[in-house]
Amino acid sequence: MKTSLDSKFSRRNLFKLLGVGATAALAPSLAMRTEAATIPHVIVVGGGFAGSTAAKYVKQWGGQGVEVTLIEPNSSYVSPILSNLVLNGQRTTAGLSFGYQAQQNRGVNMINSSVTAINKSAQTVTLANGQTLSYSRLVLAPGIDFDYVAGHDPSLVPHAWQAGTQTNLLKAQLDAMSSGQHFVMTIPAAPYRCPPGPYERACVVADALNNARGLGATVTVLDANPGITVEADSFGARFEMYGINYIPNAVVTAVDSTNRIVTYQENGVTKSIDADVLNVIPNQKAGKIIFDAGLNSGNWAPVNPLSYESTLASNIHIIGDSQGTGQPKAGHIGNSEAKVCADAVLRLLNNLAPDPAPKTNSACYSPVSRTEATWLTALYEYNSTTRQMQLVAGNNYPYASAPSTRNYGDMFDWAGNLFNDTFS
Secondary structure: OOOEOOOHHHHHHHHHHHHOOOOOOOHHHHHHHOOHHHOOEEEEEOOOHHHHHHHHHHHHHHHHHOEEEEEOOOOOEEOOOOOHHHHOOOOOOHHHEEOOHHHHHOOOEEEOOOEEEEEOOOOEEEEOOOOEEEOOEEEEOOOEEEEOOEOOOOOOOOOOOOOOHHHHHHHHHHHOOOOOOEEEEEEOOOOOEOOOHHHHHHHHHHHHHHHHOOOOOEEEEEEOOOOOOOOHHHHHHHHHHHOOEEEOOEEEEEEEOOOOEEEEEEOOEEEEEEOOEEEEOOEEEEOHHHHHOOOOEOOEEOEEOOOOEEOOOOOEEEOHHHEOOOOOEOHHHHHHHHHHHHHHHHHHHOOOOOOOOOEEEEEEEEEOOOOOEEEEEEEEEEEOOOOEEEEOOOOOOOEOOOOEHHHHHHHHHHHHHHHHHHHO
16 A cells, blocks of 8 residues: 655655665775775766766775776766656756766766677676776666567657657657647556656646647547556546546557557557657667676566676676666666665675665656646665565555645755766
8 A cells, every 4th residue: 555645754754765775884994905906897887877876886985996987878868857847848958967077086987888798707898989898897777778669760759768869859749739739648568767757747748738838739648557557646636637538558569650640459459549749658678788698587687686786697787777676767766776786896896795684765756737746755675585675664655645836846856966966
């Protein structure tokens, strides 16, 4: 059962829980245990919330006793957090972009390239720029990849589920909508990145089209899941308020990208619907490098939650959206997992066991209009019997009792703290 909490104490705890994860008090002493003549090399692949946090804290806690290299093909990262506010003009992708100068300032080696191959036995990675690097420990945080259905061309029908160019494409299409037109979006089968995100987007778009611009547009949501997956009360009430046509159990099977027609199956019946603007969010899976390196089991990467070390290969850790622990896939918990991983990596490099009782926190604020937001959070702990992460007893996935303007203001404080902890 979920618990609705809306006290000042509960919201404040969201900010405090941003640091929940590794036992950081022990980590700085680990650097002193490393011999200078044999400085280990930790390579982190991926510069999003999980990867950037891991690189930061391995270096910050390991000091001169560890060399850290961050490999990321892009010179900056565009945050998916708050990116739905680009669609209604309240934020820009430029304003949600973060560079890596802070990493370099603390001594992290920054390489703008991508990993094309991992040699697990030799403990090396090969880069697209031709370099080959050796690692003592490798941390993979490649985010998500997509399973596109037949006919889906994201250059015509954006998913906008990786912030940046895709977000701006969807915004341009929404901006071009006129009176009485039809916006259709699809929600992938769980698990997917940011559980509240699609429902948040539907609310933000409906509010922008009809309340802000008065277009009288029709908004339809095709959800592959049997119902709203998170905060069903809050999002369900807002869907009703906005007149959103919500269709659960709608599994997308094909897309005509040129004519913006989506075909789906609803309870075994094949149907099609056309749109003036079509936003198809595909089903998701671990990043490509996970599959290329044979580190997946099904769509995700199995790991030991004590260290996030792969159960299929030693000395390789996988964090963020690609991990297969059953925890949500989102920026806040990716940051939390990264701290557990960073602490464990330093312990392992010093021949110490990982923390036997790590905790992680998942939290998210979701705007539902230009002035209101809701929130939810969850605290996870390690179960030594099942060897899995589970909700802390009595936590019950608390969430806001209703959207509010106060939550909307708190949302920017939460996001700002997370951005600062990850990228500064």
